[in-house]
Amino acid sequence: MFSLKRQTRGEAVFGLVNGLLMLIICFVTLYPIWYVLVNAFNDGTDAMRGGIYWWPRKFSLDSFVTVFRSDGIMTAMGITVAKTVVGTVVHVLFTAMVAYAVSRGELIGRKLYMLIGTITMFFGGGLIPTYLLIRDLGMLDQFLVYIIPAMFSFFDLIIFLSFFREIPAGLEEAAKIDGANDFSIFLRVVIPVSMPVVATIALFHGVYQWNDYFTGMIYINNTDLQPIQTYLYRVVAQSSSNQMLASMPSGVTVGVTSQSLKLATMVVTTAPIVFVYPFLQKYFVKGFMIGSIKG
Amino acid sequence: MKTGTGAATGRTAGPGPAAFRRERRLKWLKKLYGQRYLQAMALLGVAWMIVFNYIPMYGIIIAFKEFDIIFPISQAPWVGLDHFKEFFEDDNLVNVIRNTLGISLIKLVIGFPLPIIFALLLNEVRSVLFKKSIQTISYLPHFLSWVILGGILATWLSDVGIVNKVLLALNLIDEPITYLAEPQYFWSIVVASDIWKELGWSAIIYLAAISSVSPDLYEAATIDGAGRFQKIWSITLPAIKGTIAILFILAVSGLLNSNFDQILVLRNSLNDSASSVIDIYVYQTGIVDGRYSYSTAVGLLKSVIALGLLLGANYVTKKLNNTSLF
Numbered sequence: 001m002f003s004l005k006r007q008t009r010g011e012a013v014f015g016l017v018n019g020l021l022m023l024i025i026c027f028v029t030l031y032p033i034w035y036v037l038v039n040a041f042n043d044g045t046d047a048m049r050g051g052i053y054w055w056p057r058k059f060s061l062d063s064f065v066t067v068f069r070s071d072g073i074m075t076a077m078g079i080t081v082a083k084t085v086v087g088t089v090v091h092v093l094f095t096a097m098v099a100y101a102v103s104r105g106e107l108i109g110r111k112l113y114m115l116i117g118t119i120t121m122f123f124g125g126g127l128i129p130t131y132l133l134i135r136d137l138g139m140l141d142q143f144l145v146y147i148i149p150a151m152f153s154f155f156d157l158i159i160f161l162s163f164f165r166e167i168p169a170g171l172e173e174a175a176k177i178d179g180a181n182d183f184s185i186f187l188r189v190v191i192p193v194s195m196p197v198v199a200t201i202a203l204f205h206g207v208y209q210w211n212d213y214f215t216g217m218i219y220i221n222n223t224d225l226q227p228i229q230t231y232l233y234r235v236v237a238q239s240s241s242n243q244m245l246a247s248m249p250s251g252v253t254v255g256v257t258s259q260s261l262k263l264a265t266m267v268v269t270t271a272p273i274v275f276v277y278p279f280l281q282k283y284f285v286k287g288f289m290i291g292s293i294k295g
Numbered sequence: 296m297k298t299g300t301g302a303a304t305g306r307t308a309g310p311g312p313a314a315f316r317r318e319r320r321l322k323w324l325k326k327l328y329g330q331r332y333l334q335a336m337a338l339l340g341v342a343w344m345i346v347f348n349y350i351p352m353y354g355i356i357i358a359f360k361e362f363d364i365i366f367p368i369s370q371a372p373w374v375g376l377d378h379f380k381e382f383f384e385d386d387n388l389v390n391v392i393r394n395t396l397g398i399s400l401i402k403l404v405i406g407f408p409l410p411i412i413f414a415l416l417l418n419e420v421r422s423v424l425f426k427k428s429i430q431t432i433s434y435l436p437h438f439l440s441w442v443i444l445g446g447i448l449a450t451w452l453s454d455v456g457i458v459n460k461v462l463l464a465l466n467l468i469d470e471p472i473t474y475l476a477e478p479q480y481f482w483s484i485v486v487a488s489d490i491w492k493e494l495g496w497s498a499i500i501y502l503a504a505i506s507s508v509s510p511d512l513y514e515a516a517t518i519d520g521a522g523r524f525q526k527i528w529s530i531t532l533p534a535i536k537g538t539i540a541i542l543f544i545l546a547v548s549g550l551l552n553s554n555f556d557q558i559l560v561l562r563n564s565l566n567d568s569a570s571s572v573i574d575i576y577v578y579q580t581g582i583v584d585g586r587y588s589y590s591t592a593v594g595l596l597k598s599v600i601a602l603g604l605l606l607g608a609n610y611v612t613k614k615l616n617n618t619s620l621f
Binding site for chain 2: 008010011014015018019021022025026028029030032033035036039050053094095097098100101102104106107108109110113116117119120122123124125126127128129130131132133137149151152154157181182183186207210211212213214218229232233236259262263266269270273274277278281284
């Protein structure tokens with residue numbers, strides 16, 4: 001509708017400058033990622049000379065091959081995939097289940113339950129009391145430490161809540177007449193019609209699980225149980241990248257350096273999320289909106 | 296059920312108030328039984344919160360005790376405010392407070408308005424395809440972990456990194472600088488990388504708010520001869536005022552949070568004087584040094600101040616703007 005109107009000169013200039021600004025923002029956003037990508041796909045020894053900015057100079061997949069062949073990284077990757085999948089399913093189903101129950105206006109004690117939850121949004125025990133709790137529960141060095149303490153979030157509950165309130169009562173009544181109990185109504189009716197919000201929360205929590213290194217860092221000592229982010233943290237942030245190369249099986253490819261290996265691991269670690277998020281974009285924008293108006 | 300109607304309709308004959316109460320109780324129990332599945336579902340959530348939120352809240356009392364990991368909390372001797380006093384006498388205090396507030400205030404002053412400006416400008420982009428692409432690209436860094444970003448930044452900012460190469464080529468510096476080893480660059484690195492990562496993501500919420508503004512308003516303004524800036528100033532901005540206010544309250548209450556993940560990844564022993572913030576200090580004294588009671592006391596102090604900031608910001612915006620969180 002705007003294109004039909006004649007633009008003034010000022011408007012045209014504004015549009016042009018604005019467009020350029022947006023392109024600059026895109027470049028600044030993408031280039032650091034591109035830089036990592038081209039360096040990871042370059043021969044490691046050659047990359048050490050520097051000067052690779054736009055395109056690999058000596059294309060090589062050796063670093064990636066090494067990543068996929070090394071035990072430590074693949075174990076960590078497996079743990080990450082497992083904790084992300086299991087953690088997300090458990091978090092979404094559990095949080096949604098509680099949200100569904102308190103979304104029913106007739107629930108006895110509903111106000112009390114909401115109060116209990118609201119308080120948790122503003123007060124918490126902090127790092128050490130939480131650490132002591134996890135220790136006392138015997139969850140140190142257990143896979144469950146990734147799942148159970150993260151299976152519920154009151155903030156996510158509120159996002160679910162505003163969505164569930166909009167579901168027409170007729171849907172549930174029909175299921176009730178067919179003899180379904182509240183739990184099966186939740187699983188077989190409510191969840192399927194709530195896919196936009198389920199997808200939103202799943203994406204948020206999936207990203208959290210995938211990227212979380214802190215849980216693995218403080219609660220896990222067993223290296224077979226550490227996720228890839230914790231593995232990377234130990235290598236990247238503590239900048240002892242040679243330990244990564246040292247942990248490789250002997251006879252690895254010549255063109256691989258600790259730096260190129262690091263970059264390749266970063267690419268492998270990030271790729272799944274980068275591929276998934278554009279498809280879920282329309283969901284999370286909506287979910288974000290619902291979550292924001294709750295105020 | 297029949298017997299109860301007497302009391303309810305006010306007939307003199309029939310059961311007394313005791314029976315009426317009993318019947319109401321029965322009805323309540325019946326209702327409770329009818330929603331036993333719902334109750335079970337809700338109570339599982341409450342049970343989770345009691346274990347994972349309320350038990351740690353109880354654990355805060357170790358801030359007032361001399362807790363030893365070998366014995367249970369109840370057996371630890373009380374020491375009153377000793378740990379708090381210790382923190383106030385600690386040499387690190389000034390440094391920790393300065394870094395925490397410094398980083399957070401700069402993030403608030405620069406990082407808070409930028410997503411609003413970005414959202415307003417993006418909204419002026421006419422081509423839908425271009426707009427969508429920019430949006431998708433701008434979210435991308437949000438999905439990278441700080442560990443990965445730490446790796447990218449370390450590569451960029453090292454003495455042979457691209458930042459030094461560019462600055463050397465432009466003759467802006469004479470010799471390469473190892474930025475992460477110099478405390479004076481630390482705050483800028485933290486603020487800039489945080490903006491880089493979250494700009495697009497933080498703008499989503501404003502874009503969503505802008506998209507709910509009625510197009511009629513813009514049409515009317517166009518007919519009245521308003522230019523683009525006038526429309527932004529008198530239609531779009533007022534329309535998203537409420538969203539801005541709420542996010543501002545949250546930003547102020549988070550003033551003592553200085554993005555733990557980010558700083559933990561970027562800090563090292565060389566930039567310690569600029570990178571030691573409250574959260575890092577709590578982690579360092581508690582998890583690393585094992586001074587559980589002391590660390591909990593510092594954490595508690597932080598939470599209390601944060602709550603005060605939240606209530607204060609809420610009060611102020613309520614007065615100014617009639618918008619509040621509660």
